[in-house]
Amino acid sequence: MxxxxxxxxxxxxxxxxxxxxxxxxxxxxxxxxxxxxxxxxxxxxxxxxxxxxxxxxxxxxxxxxxxxxxxxPVAATPEPQDIPLDVLFEDEHLIVINKPSGMAVHPAPGSHDGTLVNALLFHCQGQLSGIGGVERPGIVHRIDKLTTGVLVAAKTEPAHLGLSALFSTHDIERAYLAVTRGAPRPSHGTVDEHLARSSADRKKMAVVKNPEAGFGRHAVTHYKTLETFGIREKGTNFPSAALVECRLETGRTHQIRVHMAHIGTPLVGDPVYGRHKGVSVLGSGPGRDAGFDAARAFPRQALHAAVLGFIHPVTKEALRFEAPLPEDMSDLIAALRRLPKKV
Missing domain, CATH: 3.10.290.10 (RNA-binding S4 domain)
Structure with missing residues (x-):
């Protein structure tokens, strides 16, 4: 037909x-x-x-x-699924949601359904004007399956084109909150390191050692330590863990996770880039045990997309969204605050 x-x-x-x-x-x-x-x-x-x-x-x-x-537009291949969404904003052009941990953005091997795309296809039925000729939401950026927080998707092609341009030129405010093993030194700064697929494991990203040869993609993360927890070495003031704000200048795959690991402070619970789970702590008592156990048992990378700000690509309105810390990260931070500050 x-x-x-x-x-x-x-x-x-x-x-x-x-x-x-x-x-x-x-x-x-x-x-x-x-x-x-x-x-x-x-x-x-x-x-x-x-x-x-x-x-x-x-x-x-x-x-x-x-x-x-x-x-x-033809119907999208993924099936619409009635999955609850935490919608922060929605109009005829775009939708902003607070993504939970465990929800992949796109269908992929191991995540064929239950994804954000499946949920948006159901939620936005009759509202999608077609992205590239297909009735689908326009995904212009992603966050990892186990990462929580703010994400925007387009419902129309003009919004998709406009958002893509904003992300391409980095005209987006993006702030993440991360809990790291140890604390960055210095306490604030910038990691400017090219990233590429690891030659040892194609599922991982890695810092490129010779970007001048044209390998990898430019990646910049600005970080600031907001709070430190505990102490990990006797006779020093080296913290056991820290709450760090990371602001992205670029948006590469696993960028924050790789950059934080590169400077010696991998994310608590990171199954890929953390050398081991948990934190090293000194001291004694229930506070030490609670903080140590909470960090060791944390089931995912402790990373949350807290802020997303941009100019609406169609209405030109300035938009800014904040998503509160999820319960699991709030509980982790509360436990880390009980770590002893001295031996």
Missing amino acids: TRPTHRLTFTAAPDDAGKRLDVFLAAAADDLSRSRLKALILDGAVTMDGTAETNPKKPVVAGATYAVAVPE
Whole structure:
């Protein structure tokens, strides 16, 4: 059965003459990405004065009328699932949620359903205008399955394009709270280290030793120690753990986890980048035992996306969202605060 379509028409001005067809249409059609238009051209959905144009590089002719037949979006492959969401904000263009631990963002091996995409497909039924021709939410950034906190998704293609541009140019405020083993020295600073897939384990990311050779992707994390807990070495003031705020200048896979481990303070509970679970503490008594046990038993990386701020890509309103610490991290911090401060 033929999919229903809607048509867009544009007449090329003298200044448009000679431009690539896909470039011209992307500038004229604000609601469609260049990659989407390129696919439509290749599919024969674009005509010039009634004649099909199938070459995205074809030079535009001044005065010619170009028509784009845009098919209605097809149903997404993942199934909608009625999964409760903690919605912080929603309008016709985008939705901001506070993601719980244990929820993957996308379906993947080991997480075929129960993901944020499944939940959004159900929650936003009838509201998705189609991202790249598919009825789906536009995911422009991710947080790990076991990481909690604020995440934004687009419901329309203009919002998806706008959010993607904001993340690409790093015009986003992103602050995370992390509990680390030990405390960073100095107490605040910047980690500016390229990241790439580990050559020893392709599931892990690693700091690149020779970025000048063109390996890896630039990654910058600004950190600030907010609070320290306990003491780990006799005769020193080295803390056993710390609450650290991390602000992202870039957003690479596992960036905070790798950068914090790189400076010697991996996240408590991190199963991949922490050398072992728990914290080293001195002292004695129930406070020591409670703090040690809480850190050792923490079942995930202690990381929470606390703040997300950006300019709404359609309405241009300044938006900023904060998600409170989840209960498990609050309980961990409460236990660490009972660690003895001296031997």
